[in-house]
Amino acid sequence: MTSDTLEARRSGRTYAFPMSRIVIFVIAVAILALVPAGATALHMPSVTGFATQVLIYAIAAMSLNLILGYGGMVTFGHAAFFGVGGYVLGILYQHSAQRSAFLALVPGTDNLAVALLAAVLIGAATAAVIGSLSLRTRGVPFIMITLAFAQMLFFLFVSLKTYGGDDGLMMRRRDVVPFVDARDDISYYLICLTLAVGWLVLTWCLVRSRFGAVLSGLRQNERRMMAIGIAPYRYRLVAFVIAGAGAALAGALMANYLRFVSPDMMHWTKSGELMMMVILGGAGTLFGPILGAAAMLALETALAAYTENWQFYLGIILLAVVMTTRGGLSALLDRASGR
Amino acid sequence: MTSPMLELRGVCKRFGGLTATDDVSLAISPGELHAIIGPNGAGKTTLLNQVAGELRHDAGAILLDGHEIGTLPPWERVGRGLARTFQITQLLPDETVLDNVTLAVQVQRGHSFRFFADARSDPDAHAQATQFLQDVGLAASASVRVADLAHGERKQLELAVALATRPSLLLLDEPMAGLSFVESQHMVALLRRLKGRVTMVLVEHDMDAVFALADRISVLVYGRVMATGSSDDVRANPAVRTAYLGEDGD
C-alpha cells in the first residue's frame, strides 16, 4: 500500500523550468540582496535580522522538504540535525575561545567557513546513523523513531554540562571569515542569502536528476520502483543524509547569528515547526518551503507582539489549515495565478 | 532438451495454517509462454510474488536460467533479467506515461545515483522508451499523466514498463483483467508478438486468451499443481474438469 505517500501533494511538478521563471528567480534574488539597503534607508534595521532568520529557516525547511515533500518520508525529528549543526559551531567556538581542544584532540575554530563545513559533515554523519536505523521502518513507526532519536540527542546535550547543559552555550562574538566582515549584520545577511540560493539550486538539481526521479518514484509507488530494480533503502538513506546536512548548515548559521545554542534548538516542537513551514508553503514544491518559512516567522512575530500565548493561536491556525486545505501556500498561489 | 529459463523445485509457502503454495515444481523453457490457471484463491498470485521476490518462500528452490534467485530481494531479481506486471496496476501516478517508461530504461542501464544531470533531457532513453510505448500501442498517450489514464491504457503501460527493463523472463499477472473485449484482443495480439522474444509466465482467468496464447498450461488448485500440459491435454484432463471447471463453471 502507498497510504503514506503524499498523493495529494502533487502540484510540485517543478521539472520544467522555462526562461521566464529563471528571469523571475534572478529578479527575486536581486530584490532580496537589496533588503538590507532598503531597511537602512527606511530606518528599520530589525528587518535585516528578521530576513536573515527567514533565510536560515528556509534552508532548514528546504532540506526537510527534500525527504518529506519529494521523498514522502514523514520524519518528526529534523530539528535534531538543526541542533547538531548549531552545537558543532558553538563547541568549536568555545574551544577556540578557551584555546582547548574537543576531546583533547580537535582544536576549536572561530572561522565561519571551517565551522560550517564541519557542521555539514557532522550533520550528515548523524543523519546517516539515525537514518540507517529508522529507515528500516516506514509509516507510523518511522515517525515515532525519528522523533525518539531527536529526543535522545536533546537529552544528550542537556546532560553535557561542559557545553552548557540545559542553559546552552553563549558565544561572545560571531565567527569570522577571511576578507569579509562577517560580524556585520548586513554582510552576514548576504552570506546567508548566498547559501540559501545555493541550497535552492542544489535542491533544484537534485529533484530533476535521476536520483530525484527515483526518490519521487519511491514516494508515489514503492512496489513499482522495486519491480524496475530499485533498492528503496539506499536511495532514501542518501536523501536523508543530504537533508540532515542541510539542516545542520542552517543550525550552524542560526547559532552563529544568535551567538547562542541550546538544546531547545532540537526540541521536538522545533521539528514540528519545520514541518509546518514545509506544509504551509507546499510540500514537494521548490519555493514552497521558503514561502512557508517566511509565513511562519511573520506569523510568530505578529502573534508574539500581541500575546505571550502565541503558540495557542498558532496551534489553532495550524489545525484549521490541516483540517481544511491541501497543498499549502504555493498551491494557493498557483490557483490564484490560474495555473 | 535445453535447460529451463525458470525452474521451481518443491516451492512451499504457508500463511499460518493455510498452505498457499504446496510443493510446486515447474520447469519453463526459454521462449515458452506458460500459463497458470486455477480457481480464485488457488495461490496463483502468491506463486508469482514468490518468483518475483515480494514474498519469501518457506521451502524449495527458485532458479532463473540455472541460478538460484530465491534468496535475492526483488530488485536484484530484476537485475538478473526478471520482470513482472501487476494485476492491480502499480504505476507512478504523478508522472507522464513516457516518464514512467523512461525511468525503467534508465534504471536498467545502471544505478541512479546521478545527482546533477537532468533526468529528462536524456534523448537516448526517451527514444528507447518511445519505442516500448509504440510496441504496446501507447505512443499517442506519451505525454498524458498516468493519473489521467484509462484502465486499459494502464494495463498496456504496465507491460511497456516491464519490457523496458529488458527481461528474459516476464511474469504477467492477469493482464486482461478489467479489459473490454476489444482491448483484450489487442492485448492478446500484443503478447503473441512478444512470444519467442521473451519467456513468459501468464496468470490469467480469460480462458480464450490462455488457450490462444499458451504453449503449455499448469492448473493450480489449493496451491498444488494439478496438471501441466498442452491446452488439449489440460482440457481433456478429467481431474481438472471436476476440480477447476466444476467449481468455476463459466
Place this chain on the structure above:
Amino acid sequence: MIILEQILNGVQFGLTLFLMSAGLTLIFGIMGVINLAHGSLYMIGAYAAALTAVRTGSVWLALVGGLAAAALGGIVIEFAVVRRLYARNHLDQVLATFALVLIINQGANMLLGRQPLFVAMPPALSGSVTLLPGLTYPVYRLLVIAVGATVAAGLFAMIHGTRIGMLVRAGATHRQMVRALGVNVALLYTAVFGIGALLAGLAGVIAGPITSVQVGMGEQVLILAFVVVVIGGLGSVRGAFFGAIAAGLVDTLSRAFLPTLFRQIMDGSNADALASGMSAISIYLLMALVLLMRSQDLLAEKS
C-alpha cells in the same frame, strides 16, 4: 538490596510507561491513527487530580477527578478532531495532533500558570514498609506497581475474553471486515479512544505525587511511550507490556549504577559526565539495538 530496590523502581516506572503505551498501541492498532495528543491526556489527568486534591483534600475524589477529566478530554478530542483524521494520511494526523498539543499545553499555561504543582503524598500512603530484612520500600510505589499490574491483567482479560476485545483484535487486522459486519465502528472507535485516554489519565494521576505536575510533562512520557511501542512492536499490547518493563528497568538501572561502574575504569569527573550522558539516552539506545537486530523485512510489512 539496593539492586532489588532499583529493580522495583524500574518495574514501577515501566508499568507507568505501559499505561501510556497500551493506549497508544491500541489506538494505532484499531484506528490506524497516530495521536501526539496522547501525552496531553496524561497531563490533563495529572492536573485534574492535583487540583481536586488541593480543593477537596480527598485522595479518592482526586483519583476520580483525574480519570474523568482525562477520559472526557479524550472523548472530546476524538469527537472534534481525531474522528476526521482516520481516513487521512499519517502526515495530516501528525500535524493536526501536533496542533492539539500546542493548543492544550498553551491553554494549560493560560489557565493554570507556568509554575509546576507539587502534589503532596496522601498521608496514608507516604510511609515505607519492610519487604525483606534490609529492604524498605515506599508504600506509594508499591501501590503503583499493584495498580499497574492489575490494569495490565485486566486489559489482557478484556482483549482475550470479551466481545469488545474480539472486536479490538479483529479490528486491528480486518478494519473493513468489522465495518462490514455491521458493528457500530464510530462508537467502537470512540470507546477505544476513551479507554486509551483513561489509561493515560491514570498514568498521569499516579505520577503526580512522584514527579511534579507541569506543562510539557506529557510529551516527555509520550516520546518514551513511542520508544516502548517501537521496542514491543506497534499494535501489540503484549509487546507494549514487555517493552515498557524493559525500558523502565534499563532507564532506572543505568541511572543508578552507571556512575559507579564508570568510576572503576576512569577518573571521577569524566566518569560522571559519561554516565549522566549514557543514562539520559539509555532507553533510546535500547531502541536502536532492537532496530539493529530486527531484520530489514520490507516484504513482511507489506502483506
